[in-house]
Amino acid sequence: MSPTLLQAAAASFVLLSVGHTIKGREWTADPRFKTIKGTNPWTCGTLGWYQGSGFLLLTGLLHWQWSRDPTLLQDPVNKAMAGIVNLLLWASSVWYAKYGIKDTSIVLGISAALQAFGVGKACL
Template sequence: MSVAPSRSLQASALSFFLLSIGHTISGRQWTAEKAFKAIANSKPWACGTVGWYQGSAFFLVTSLLHYQWSRDPTALNDPVNKAIAGIVNILLWASSAWYAKNGIKDNAVVVGLSAALQAYAVFML
């Protein structure tokens, strides 16, 4: 028996792909700021830079995972997959709240929208 692909999970996969690209572009912008350049070659500079790009890779891997789930949505019946999806969703909402608290409204909105889409795609199946 074949399972129909999930359009909402495909949309969620696309949103994570776009987050990965946007996250990378954003990283290039803030690492070019004078205040960040002033701490070049320090531990905070090294950790901040590599951590940011690890975040971009996380979004890309999460995009691939959602795409895989979109091809077989029954995979989300597995408690481990559901737990992964739940952790990702909590991370998105927490990040959105953090951005909002710190006045970075555009990031807060984009990440929050992605969180809502992901929650719908994963938990409304």
């Protein structure tokens, strides 16, 4: 069983984390967003955005761990985590597409396919 696809998935999550952080900085710099500074939506939106970046980084580390030992994906809990991650990626891709943010939708869709293929190969 080759760990290469899982390593690629891990790298994609690290890149997603960096891209997510950059997008967050752009989003929070929007003058409309700055008008709500100090409110609950501003606080939750900002914190939630950067928590998302941390989640993507953590997910990259998880995939790296799986690439080091793909047999971990035989465990039902690890399979469930991989499935949840894949569902989140696809759902996010569709959501962004629905609201016209096509570049992000495409990147997430590619990452979802890569992750599904890598995990699927490891689970066989």
